[in-house]
Amino acid sequence: MSQPPMTETRSGMDRSGAITFDRTLRGLTGVAVRGFLLSLVTFGIYRFWYVTELRRYFWNRTVVDGSPAEYSGTGKELFLGFLVAVAILIPVYVLIFVATISAPWLAAFGSLLSFLILFVLGQFAVYRGRRYRASRTLWRGIRLGQDGSAITYALMAIGWSLLTLLTLGLAFPFMRASLERYRINHTLIGSSRMESTARGRSLLLPWLAFYVVVFLPIVGALLAFLVATDFNIPDDLFVPKEGGKPGETEFNSDYDGTPIATFGALLLSTLGITFPLGLLLIPFYRARETRLFMNAASLGSVHLSSTLKARQFYWPYFVYLLSVIGFVLILGLVIGGGGLLLQTQGMESGFHWMLVLGMVFGYLGGALFFAVLYVRVITARLWAAVATTTVVENAGGLDAVLASSRRVGSGLNEGLADALDVGGALEVGF
Amino acid sequence: MPAHAVYGTYSDGLSARAHPVTLVLEDSLEITGQDLRLAWTLADLAAGDTAAPLMRVGPAGRAERVEFTDEALAAALKDRCPDLYRSDPSASGGRLRLVLWSIAAGISVIGLAIYGVPAIAVRLAPVVPAAIEARLGGAVDGQIGKILGDPPVCNDAPARAVLDRLIERMTANGGLPVDPAITVRRHAIANALTLPGGRVVVLSDLIDQSRTPDEFAGVLAHEFGHVAARDPMRALLAASGSSFLLSLVLGDLTGSTILVAVGQAAISAGYSREAENAADTYSVEVMSRSGGDATALATILERIAKDDEKAEFASLLRSHPFTKERANRIRAMAGTETVGRRILDETEWATLKGICRNVPAKTAK
Numbered sequence: 093m094s095q096p097p098m099t100e101t102r103s104g105m106d107r108s109g110a111i112t113f114d115r116t117l118r119g120l121t122g123v124a125v126r127g128f129l130l131s132l133v134t135f136g137i138y139r140f141w142y143v144t145e146l147r148r149y150f151w152n153r154t155v156v157d158g159s160p161a162e163y164s165g166t167g168k169e170l171f172l173g174f175l176v177a178v179a180i181l182i183p184v185y186v187l188i189f190v191a192t193i194s195a196p197w198l199a200a201f202g203s204l205l206s207f208l209i210l211f212v213l214g215q216f217a218v219y220r221g222r223r224y225r226a227s228r229t230l231w232r233g234i235r236l237g238q239d240g241s242a243i244t245y246a247l248m249a250i251g252w253s254l255l256t257l258l259t260l261g262l263a264f265p266f267m268r269a270s271l272e273r274y275r276i277n278h279t280l281i282g283s284s285r286m287e288s289t290a291r292g293r294s295l296l297l298p299w300l301a302f303y304v305v306v307f308l309p310i311v312g313a314l315l316a317f318l319v320a321t322d323f324n325i326p327d328d329l330f331v332p333k334e335g336g337k338p339g340e341t342e343f344n345s346d347y348d349g350t351p352i353a354t355f356g357a358l359l360l361s362t363l364g365i366t367f368p369l370g371l372l373l374i375p376f377y378r379a380r381e382t383r384l385f386m387n388a389a390s391l392g393s394v395h396l397s398s399t400l401k402a403r404q405f406y407w408p409y410f411v412y413l414l415s416v417i418g419f420v421l422i423l424g425l426v427i428g429g430g431g432l433l434l435q436t437q438g439m440e441s442g443f444h445w446m447l448v449l450g451m452v453f454g455y456l457g458g459a460l461f462f463a464v465l466y467v468r469v470i471t472a473r474l475w476a477a478v479a480t481t482t483v484v485e486n487a488g489g490l491d492a493v494l495a496s497s498r499r500v501g502s503g504l505n506e507g508l509a510d511a512l513d514v515g516g517a518l519e520v521g522f
Numbered sequence: 523m524p525a526h527a528v529y530g531t532y533s534d535g536l537s538a539r540a541h542p543v544t545l546v547l548e549d550s551l552e553i554t555g556q557d558l559r560l561a562w563t564l565a566d567l568a569a570g571d572t573a574a575p576l577m578r579v580g581p582a583g584r585a586e587r588v589e590f591t592d593e594a595l596a597a598a599l600k601d602r603c604p605d606l607y608r609s610d611p612s613a614s615g616g617r618l619r620l621v622l623w624s625i626a627a628g629i630s631v632i633g634l635a636i637y638g639v640p641a642i643a644v645r646l647a648p649v650v651p652a653a654i655e656a657r658l659g660g661a662v663d664g665q666i667g668k669i670l671g672d673p674p675v676c677n678d679a680p681a682r683a684v685l686d687r688l689i690e691r692m693t694a695n696g697g698l699p700v701d702p703a704i705t706v707r708r709h710a711i712a713n714a715l716t717l718p719g720g721r722v723v724v725l726s727d728l729i730d731q732s733r734t735p736d737e738f739a740g741v742l743a744h745e746f747g748h749v750a751a752r753d754p755m756r757a758l759l760a761a762s763g764s765s766f767l768l769s770l771v772l773g774d775l776t777g778s779t780i781l782v783a784v785g786q787a788a789i790s791a792g793y794s795r796e797a798e799n800a801a802d803t804y805s806v807e808v809m810s811r812s813g814g815d816a817t818a819l820a821t822i823l824e825r826i827a828k829d830d831e832k833a834e835f836a837s838l839l840r841s842h843p844f845t846k847e848r849a850n851r852i853r854a855m856a857g858t859e860t861v862g863r864r865i866l867d868e869t870e871w872a873t874l875k876g877i878c879r880n881v882p883a884k885t886a887k
């Protein structure tokens with residue numbers, strides 16, 4: 093009943109170590125149902141303990157080179173961090189509010205200003221949140237860590253974002269790679285520092301797919317439309333709708349059958365087709381990026397090697413989408429049936445109270461169903477896809493990793509991310 | 523059951539090297555490997571939440587770990603170690619306590635939002651600088667306009683002159699913090715709204731429904747009462763403070779945002795009973811002083827409230843729900859000596875009633 097000694101398999105520096113994840117997901121539904129319901133009755137406060145429980149679940153079932161990871165964070169730390177973040181954020185919000193209403197010239201930029209401040213704070217929080225998660229992660233008793241400055245990271249993020257705007261998005265892969273390098277180069281396993289050689293260049297091709305599918309057709313259709321209108325869009329193209337609400341407009345029928353109408357329709361249909369296509373491309377890009385970032389990460393002679401395929405990212409979303417469609421269909425049938433019954437029974441019977449009750453339970457049940465489904469299908473499957481396609485090359489080198497004597501960061505690090513809603517309350521990833 | 527040896531790996535917490543060891547469960551957990559002989563006290567052991575059959579145990583609070591995949595040993599450890607899953611909240615009674623405390627905290631935050639924030643707003647409203655209040659009033663005015671569907675402003679010059687004279691008479695020595703700015707908008711709801719910065723929006727149906735000039739003036743004086751008490755600023759501060767607090771603390775994981783919406787609606791539905799009574803008192807004083815019928819406010823309140831019960835869509839006056847009680851109070855305060863007085867003569871009132879002449883009548887209603 094016991095496994096053979098692993099001495100033979102563990103010898104040799106150049107062997108590779110597998111990363112596995114328990115795909116049976118036993119017990120996950122219970123965790124998610126309990127977490128959702130308790131979060132509901134505790135006005136959302138339980139969510140910190142729920143996230144902690146989820147992380148503990150995912151970390152412990154991810155086995156790297158034979159040893160499971162370990163999460164030592166607690167809900168209490170997250171909750172206290174959140175309280176501190178709220179105490180910091182309230183004055184910030186109040187200051188922004190007072191500044192915009194007391195200085196008229198500022199009022200025009202009010203939303204831009206608050207967006208900028210919250211964006212920088214958000215990036216700061218993302219980095220600090222990652223630091224918390226790293227410091228609460230152990231493997232073979234060795235604690236991970238992250239140093240570097242969250243302020244530097246936030247400034248880098250805002251600088252790169254501005255550059256991305258100025259270059260019409262072309263700088264985006266370079267931004268992603270640069271931030272990834274900063275994150276990985278400041279990640280420590282014990283006292284050993286990780287290193288990333290991620291390059292934006294190598295991401296450019298998958299990123300350009302968005303341009304081919306979304307950007308170019310729209311530009312083409314827009315140009316055709318502008319040529320058709322002689323670069324002079326008539327301002328009576330839309331006229332107020334007769335008998336409609338104020339502000340409601342309709343297409344001016346004077347332009348029916350003109351090239352303006354034809355190419356206008358072409359432009360609108362191009363927008364309607366390319367945007368969903370662009371959305372469909374996101375998992376493809378994310379999978380490419382993840383694989384590239386994984387392959388670029390190393391720790392001395394140890395490095396990661398990922399064979400992640402885009403379809404492994406599509407499948408979870410596909411399953412989730414199908415479930416949503418199925419749920420909506422069933423809901424439509426139930427509501428339709430209820431409405432029919434209501435018509436035959438009449439409003440005066442006590443029946444419509446039953447319908448209201450049914451709707452309340454339907455809403456709660458639906459929310460519960462989707463919360464659980466999201467964790468089981470999207471979170472767990474994406475996690476499993478990334479973990480199981482990754483191999484630790486030269487895993488023998490990990491034996492040389494020594495524990496670090498640095499101080500463990502406080503739990504206050506992640507609160508800001510939750511308060512700003514940037515970390516995503518349910519983010520379990522690393 | 524004789525203890526049998528189980529193979530596992532040990533890591534010392536100092537390096538990531540995995541040492542092959544054999545484990546034997548006796549009075550303690552005995553770990554033997556190359557140059558290694560440990561005995562861990564069972565009461566100290568804590569296990570990780572790993573997927574069976576893999577198990578990881580170590581002395582609580584220390585970084586040493588041993589990992590193995592033997593189900594018999596795992597079961598035996600679970601039997602004999604009292605605190606094996608001590609870090610797991612579900613194992614202790616901690617979760618119930620946590621839930622109860624969280625519910626208490628949530629209720630206290632909601633209580634703070636409903637009772638505490640308005641109390642703070644009362645203190646804060648008078649110290650808001652007039653310029654800021656005026657700017658806020660402008661913003662709210664635009665918002666209200668959008669909600670009502672941008673109703674046109676009624677501005678017939680002779681009627682406006684009558685209205686301005688009436689306002690001047692009513693606000694003289696009225697102790698208002700700002701000069702009120704009254705706009706009349708064509709709308710099929712009989713109501714008047716007071717916004718921050720002394721803005722009062724009168725919807726034209728109020729003038730149409732008023733049978734005497736005193737009924738209209740009584741409502742106007744009531745709104746001036748809100749201006750005098752700075753009620754709109756107070757309500758705005760309270761509503762935004764409460765909704766900010768609720769949405770910040772409750773987070774967005776669950777359906778709690780619905781609660782936020784409900785809370786906001788409950789909070790911003792109107793002024794408190796005390797604020798309404800104070801505005802009624804103010805109205806009675808102004809009407810008595812400026813030569814009007816102080817009881818006319820009670821008359822129009824009762825009439826509009828009666829219409830409301832049948833009305834298809836709820837009037838904004840619904841935020842004044844204690845009609846009968848208020849009417850009695852107004853009549854008691856006003857007495858009988860002002861009954862029958864008219865604040866405007868017949869010609870002036872007829873002119874005022876035509877204030878919407880400048881706006882073309884709507885085709886279909």
Ligand SMILES: [Zn+2]
Pocket residue numbers: 744748793798801842
């Ligand atoms: Zn009132």
